[in-house]
Amino acid sequence: MPADNAPKVIRIHPADDIVIACRQLVPGTVIAAEGVSVASLVPPGHKLAVRAIAAGAPVRRYNQIIGFARQPIAPGQHVHTHNLAMGEFTREYAAGADARATEYVDAPASFDGIKRADGSVATRNYIGILTSVNCSATVARAIADHFRRELRPEALAAFPNVDGVVALTHGAGCATDSEGENLRVLRRTLAGYARHPNFAAVLVVGLGCEANQIDGLLAEGDLAGMAGGPRLHAFNIQDSGGTAGAVARGVAIVQDLLADANRVSRQAVPASHITVGLQCGGSDGYSGLTANPALGAAVDLLVRHGGGAILSETPEIYGAEHLLTRRAASPAVAARLLERIRWWEDYCARNHGSMDNNPSAGNKAGGLTTILEKSLGAVAKSGTTNLVEVYEFAQPVRARGLVFMDTPGYDPVSATGQVAGGANLICFTTGRGSAYGCAPSPSLKLATNSALWQRQADDIDINCGDIVDGGASIAHKGEQIFRRMLETASGRKTKSELHGYGQNEFVPWSLGAVM
Incomplete structure (x- = not known):
């Protein structure tokens, strides 16, 4: 109280x-x-x-x-x-009206990261098992389970620098247009994970007869150069003697990868190597007052230190997009953002939905009434710096600074796109209480109110409710979040990691018809 x-x-x-x-x-x-x-x-x-x-x-x-x-x-x-x-009204988009030059710090902060041979920097060190299709999910999970510390502590005992072996499976990969958008988005997502620096190595397991052929994945995902190298391996169940043979083959491959994966050490690297995905889930009436603006203050600090942040969840900026276009670095960036808004309006119309179907029942119970209100609070996560680029779902994020990625508002799907784009850290605000976690990128959860913090502290990393009831300032809380970002990127475990979350939260965006 x-x-x-x-x-x-x-x-x-x-x-x-x-x-x-x-x-x-x-x-x-x-x-x-x-x-x-x-x-x-x-x-x-x-x-x-x-x-x-x-x-x-x-x-x-x-x-x-x-x-x-x-x-x-x-x-x-x-x-x-x-x-x-809800109701219709005219927004003043005024592209770039509020754009300002970023004031970078003279001495950027650093964190203890893992440098990869290609120059990328990891915040975690996993081996990943990906699947081309749902039909290979059981085999992928069995391979990963062989190395789960809680099931077989001895499996990774000799490899303390390996954070784990995780299977990221999905429900798609077949019964879809082999030339269509749905398969292209899935392949782009899988390719982003296969390239992600938080994976020391990746094994892709297919069935053999699916629409999402591994060869097609390697070609469309621009992974051909990695195939057969130390970081990317692949095989099909049908070429491995069936389920038991495929599991044994996968276990043997991972076993051979562990020694190399373990040969890493953390070293000081600039904060510019952090790319944080911004999420809010289970929002409430306090989200736009506490955790979201505090995270925005942390994002401003990260950008000033040379880092990057990905704002997403397009349905949850609807009605507040004009606040972002005013900060766009160029008219072209503003136009790309508005193009994604128009796409969503059409997407909802052809599926007989409404943008105001979001907020959820829990959001409304927490005090939010319309998507306009929810979006205005959600945009606060982005801070105040310029919007420098707009990306489609799971596209590689190359720009530094604040960018936008088009994703649904559903948190697991949205964060999956961000990680595929290169996010090596997630910051997730919640007012109702989320139990989300992410692999391979750690997820920090921020409570919007102290009642949630007291009730669900086992799942929350930072309480922002003291902005309302404890006298903390948004700037002070933003500094605290930024410092925790650095600590987490350096290896400090988040609450969701301690609980073992992450393998079930990989959810690629499914756009097309299932045939």
């Missing part, structure tokens, strides 16, 4: 029509600073009207439109799904 002297509500902007409840507000509670008396129960993180709002009028939070009044709203009333709805 917040301290007695903690504020009852938070006002974000002088022009806002609402304030956010910092605790449960019961009818009759007087909010003296706003000159209103609470008319009905308002849960923590939810919105309280502070002025009369006419039916059909826009409602503002962050001095931005989050929806339109379904009916007249009186001061002191709870503002939520019963009286607030």
